Amino acid sequence: xxxxKEEEQTADINLEGIIEASPDEIPEPNATSDMEQSQLPTDMxxxxxxxxxxxxxxxxxxxxxxxxxxxxxxxxxxKEALRSAEKLESIKKISEILxxxxxxxxxxxxxxxxxxxxxxxxxxxGQTRKKLLHSIESATTPQKISADMLPEMMLDDFTIxxxxxxxxxxxxxxxxMKMLNYLYLNNNEIKIIPKEIRQLTGxxxxxxxxxxxxxxxxxxxxxxxxxxxxxxxxxxxxxPDEFSQLSxxxxxxxxxxxxxxxxxxxxxxxxxxxxxxxxxxxxxIENLTEMKKLNILYLNENKxxxxxxxxxxxxxxxxxxxSENLIQSLPKEIEELKTxxxxxxxxxxxxxxxxxxxxxxxxEKMRLDCNQLESLSDKVENLQKxxxxxxxxxxxxxxxxxxxxxxxxxxxxLSDNQFKKLPNNLYQLKYLKELHLNRNQLILLDEHxxxxxxxxxxxxxxxxxxxxxxEIKNCTEIIKIDLSCNKLAxxxxxxxxxxxxxxLNLSGNYISEITxxxxxxxxxxxxxxxxxxxxxxxxxxxxxxRLNYLDLSYNQISSIPTNVQKMKSLRTLLLHHSKFILFPxxxxxxxxxxxxxxxxxxxxxxxxxxxxxxxxxxLNLSNNNFASFPVEICQILSLQKLTICQKNGLKxxxxxxxxxxxxxxxxxxxxxxxxxxxxxxxxxxxxxxxLIANNNFFKKLPSSFSxxxxxxxxxxxxxxxxxxxxxxxx
Numbered sequence: 001x002x003x004x005k006e007e008e009q010t011a012d013i014n015l016e017g018i019i020e021a022s023p024d025e026i027p028e029p030n031a032t033s034d035m036e037q038s039q040l041p042t043d044m045x046x047x048x049x050x051x052x053x054x055x056x057x058x059x060x061x062x063x064x065x066x067x068x069x070x071x072x073x074x075x076x077x078x079k080e081a082l083r084s085a086e087k088l089e090s091i092k093k094i095s096e097i098l099x100x101x102x103x104x105x106x107x108x109x110x111x112x113x114x115x116x117x118x119x120x121x122x123x124x125x126g127q128t129r130k131k132l133l134h135s136i137e138s139a140t141t142p143q144k145i146s147a148d149m150l151p152e153m154m155l156d157d158f159t160i161x162x163x164x165x166x167x168x169x170x171x172x173x174x175x176x177m178k179m180l181n182y183l184y185l186n187n188n189e190i191k192i193i194p195k196e197i198r199q200l201t202g203x204x205x206x207x208x209x210x211x212x213x214x215x216x217x218x219x220x221x222x223x224x225x226x227x228x229x230x231x232x233x234x235x236x237x238x239x240p241d242e243f244s245q246l247s248x249x250x251x252x253x254x255x256x257x258x259x260x261x262x263x264x265x266x267x268x269x270x271x272x273x274x275x276x277x278x279x280x281x282x283x284x285i286e287n288l289t290e291m292k293k294l295n296i297l298y299l300n301e302n303k304x305x306x307x308x309x310x311x312x313x314x315x316x317x318x319x320x321x322x323s324e325n326l327i328q329s330l331p332k333e334i335e336e337l338k339t340x341x342x343x344x345x346x347x348x349x350x351x352x353x354x355x356x357x358x359x360x361x362x363x364e365k366m367r368l369d370c371n372q373l374e375s376l377s378d379k380v381e382n383l384q385k386x387x388x389x390x391x392x393x394x395x396x397x398x399x400x401x402x403x404x405x406x407x408x409x410x411x412x413x414l415s416d417n418q419f420k421k422l423p424n425n426l427y428q429l430k431y432l433k434e435l436h437l438n439r440n441q442l443i444l445l446d447e448h449x450x451x452x453x454x455x456x457x458x459x460x461x462x463x464x465x466x467x468x469x470x471e472i473k474n475c476t477e478i479i480k481i482d483l484s485c486n487k488l489a490x491x492x493x494x495x496x497x498x499x500x501x502x503x504l505n506l507s508g509n510y511i512s513e514i515t516x517x518x519x520x521x522x523x524x525x526x527x528x529x530x531x532x533x534x535x536x537x538x539x540x541x542x543x544x545x546r547l548n549y550l551d552l553s554y555n556q557i558s559s560i561p562t563n564v565q566k567m568k569s570l571r572t573l574l575l576h577h578s579k580f581i582l583f584p585x586x587x588x589x590x591x592x593x594x595x596x597x598x599x600x601x602x603x604x605x606x607x608x609x610x611x612x613x614x615x616x617x618x619l620n621l622s623n624n625n626f627a628s629f630p631v632e633i634c635q636i637l638s639l640q641k642l643t644i645c646q647k648n649g650l651k652x653x654x655x656x657x658x659x660x661x662x663x664x665x666x667x668x669x670x671x672x673x674x675x676x677x678x679x680x681x682x683x684x685x686x687x688x689x690x691l692i693a694n695n696n697f698f699k700k701l702p703s704s705f706s707x708x709x710x711x712x713x714x715x716x717x718x719x720x721x722x723x724x725x726x727x728x729x730x
Contacts, residue, residue: 012570108682163187175199182265186210186230198222209233209253221245232256233277239263247271255279255298267291277302278321285310292316300324300344312336322366323347346370346390358382369393369413381405392416392436404428415439415459427451438462438482450474461485461505473497484508484528496520507531507551519543530554530574542566553577553597565589576620588612599643611635623649623671634658640666645692647672658682671695671715685709694718 014044035212074375105699158181161172166187174183175196182205190211198219206223207230214235221242228251236257243265250271256279266275268290275291276298285308294314299531300323311320312333319342327348337343342365350371358379365388373394379401380386388411391399398418403409403414404425414422415438422437425450442463450471457480465486472478472494479500483492485508494499496517503526512533526539526549534555541550542563550567551574558579564586572595573587587596588609596613599622606621610632617638620666622645623631629652633642639662646652652673660681668685669692678695683704690713698716 027387092454117425122363153341158182160184170194170197172196178202181205193217193220194217198322201225204228206230216240216243218242224248229253239265241265244268250274252276255301260303274600284308288314297321308335309333315339318342320344330354330357332356340363341365343367353377361385364388366390367715376400376403378402383588384408387411388414399423401425410434410454412436422446424448429655430454433457433477435459444545445469447471447473453477456480458482468492468494476500479503481505491515491518493517499523502526504528512537514540516540522546525549525569537561537564539563548572549578550574560584560586562586569593571595573597581686583607583610585609591615594618596620600648606630606632608632610634617641619643621648625650626652628652629659631656631658634661637661638664640664640687642667643669644673645669645671647695655679657681663687666690668692678702680704686710688712691715 037364062211087088089585120567123453145249158179160177160182161184162171163184164187167185167190169190170193174180175194175222176199178199179202180200181202183203184205185208185461187210188208190208191213193213193216195217196219197217200223202225203223204225205228206226207228209230209232210233213231214237216231216239218237218240218241218364220240220242223246226246229246229249230251230253232253233256236254237259238261241264243263245266245646246269248271249269251274251522252266252269253274253276255276257377259277259280260281262277262282262285266272267286267288269543270290271293273293274290274296274431275294277666278298279301282295282299282302283304284306285299285304287358288310289591292315294317296319297311297314297317298321300321302325304322304325304327307322307327307330309331310315313333313336314399316339318339320337320340321342321344323344324347327350329350330345332354333356334354337360339359339362343360344365344368347370349548350368350373353368353373353376355377358377359382360384362385363383364385366383366386367388367390369392371394372601373391374396376391376396376399378400379402380400383406385408386406387408388556389403389406389409390411390413392413392415394417396419397415398419399414401423403412403423405428407433409429410431411434412432413434413436413692415436417440419440421438421442421444424446424523426432426446427450429452431454432452433454435452435455436457437460439462442460442465445460445468447469448471449458449469450473455475455479456477458475458478459480459482461482462485465483465488465499467488467490468489470493472492473496476498477500478498480503481495481498481501482503482505484505488506488511491506491511493515495504496515498521502523504521505526505528507528507530511529512535514529514534521544523546524544525546527544527547528549528551531553531554534552534557537552537557537560539561542548542561543566545566546569547567548569549572550570551572553574553576556579557575558581567590570593572592573590573593574595574597576597576599576603578598580598580603581605583598583606585607587593588607588611591612594615595615595618596616597618597620599620601624603621603624604626606626613636615638616636618641619633619636619639621633621644622643624646627643627650629644633639636654642662642665644652652670653677655670655675655678657679659679662685664687665685666687667690668688669690671692672695674697675693677698678693678698678701680702681704682702683706686707687710688708689710691708691711692713692715694715694717696716696718698718
């Protein structure tokens with residue numbers, strides 16, 4: 001038994017050193033991911049405004065240089081023309097010298113000889129840049145930086161961008177640029193900031209996230225103009241005392257380091273407005289009374305067991321995130337956070353909420369999900385500005401009727417609790433736009449939902465609903481409804497009046513018939529009816545001309561109506577785990593289809609008309625009853641992903657040479673067959689990135705296999721694998 005289990009495990013063979021990867025397929029090192037970017041403070045107008053500042057300063061510098069050469073006063077036109085011509089020729093000579101390897105002293109001597117005694121202070125910027133490039137090249141770096149990359153690094157005279165250059169140290173030339181205002185060194189391997197950083201006295205933004213810093217030099221405190229410091233994702237354990245001298249610092253991003261104690265140097269930074277200390281190991285916070293301008297504070301993903309009382313006395317705090325800590329209770333002093341607008345306490349260990357919390361009348365957003373709460377105080381009615389409330393993943397069985405008095409509420413998330421019914425007056429929330437009730441124990445949806453006329457998203461999946469009130473038709477603004485995994489036996493008629501509906505999920509119910517009125521949902525784009533009791537592909541579905549995604553898998557469907565050709569917008573069609581014996585020829589009329597899944601059926605043949613699916617990119621025909629590989633597939637020249645895994649189907653004995661016609665194929669899964677040879681022409685599919693062919697009987701690979709230079713993932717594991725593994729490696 002264990003041997004069989006071992007056979008089924010996949011084996012990803014590393015082809016590095018055997019087959020060279022194409023340079024086009026090697027991903028460039030990138031900066032922060034989308035997810036991580038979304039975690040940055042959003043109120044960062046100071047940073048985003050730097051682009052215009054760069055242009056101003058750069059333009060001023062160029063104008064000054066121009067005036068120094070050509071003069072700004074009016075002169076005699078003829079003399080001026082002659083003089084301009086002479087100066088133009090001189091400048092041309094100067095440019096030639098600047099492009100050569102001449103030393104600064106030689107350039108200066110030449111300029112004085114030509115009569116230029118009043119040189120602009122930044123004239124030698126070209127030479128400065130040349131020195132900078134030399135210092136970057138000499139910095140220990142695994143990635144060679146060439147001269148043509150310098151314009152990209154120096155965005156203007158005041159900005160250097162050296163992100164993801166593989167640097168192990170800050171180039172010395174950078175530290176010589178005393179006029180530098182903005183320095184970006186993200187995604188490198190830098191371990192030390194040298195003490196020479198003190199020379200950059202004009203620095204306003206320093207971003208050095210995702211490096212290997214373990215400490216900061218005391219000289220960092222001399223950067224008196226520093227406004228923004230980004231040190232995210234390093235290995236810092238603390239800050240030097242001199243850090244407290246950064247009197248102009250407004251934004252400090254210090255997340256995902258190794259800080260255990262709140263740095264005392266931060267407590268005197270009176271200009272600080274945004275502080276991100278998330279993803280550290282902070283357990284305790286003491287006096288913060290000097291941080292009077294602090295507006296946004298991120299302390300999520302730390303090790304705090306107690307809500308720090310010191311936070312309650314921040315006079316201007318508007319956003320506070322303490323999610324993903326170990327906090328068990330809130331202090332009564334929390335009522336002092338008079339200016340707080342957003343509070344996040346999700347993923348803690350709260351079992352009750354003090355009444356003082358509901359004195360924070362400025363609150364607009366409150367996240368209390370993933371705790372152990374059982375009740376919500378009637379005093380919630382005080383939160384008249386509350387727009388977003390998340391109480392999901394708690395232990396609520398009911399909720400106070402006073403929730404309806406939070407009249408500005410737009411988003412309410414009560415998912416993953418134990419609700420059997422909802423407050424009767426929930427309909428009074430006239431501005432409610434999103435209502436999430438997934439994974440509760442609801443057996444009915446109150447007809448009063450008709451009064452929530454602004455509702456745009458309704459999610460009630462994985463409950464025990466047996467019907468949907470027809471009054472839902474009055475919620476004409478709804479664009480998304482999820483009623484999956486309930487006990488609905490009939491298609492809810494009220495949904496057919498929702499003309500704005502775009503997304504409808506009714507999977508996992510007991511629906512056996514599609515009503516004619518579904519055609520009224522004319523803008524529907526996504527429809528999931530999988531895991532129901534549908535006996536056929538209803539002709540009424542063919543009226544949904546804007547439908548883009550349709551999932552009818554896990555039903556009793558065995559044929560397709562000819563009217564399917566009217567579904568011109570359909571791009572994804574899932575019909576796996578159905579009852580097809582023949583490939584439905586009617587599908588070949590869907591010439592805009594991109595994804596088709598007919599796996600887990602009993603199909604034996606593929607019609608030649610399949611070639612009409614000219615836009616098809618993904619095709620899954622796994623676990624069917626093909627006597628041989630359906631060569632007709634090789635006519636779908638647009639195919640990028642083909643899956644014919646026969647773990648539970650009739651095994652294929654061979655692959656045709658015609659498969660090499662699939663010239664844009666990127667992924668091929670032919671696992672769990674009885675193949676003994678690869679086609680000799682397999683190497684012609686040069687776009688192939690992934691080949692999954694485990695659990696076959698291959699004894700050798702064709703010589704053309706080495707032509708698959710884009711191949712990154714290869715799985716050939718099977719009964720023969722151990723014996724021939726060495727042969728593959730060679």
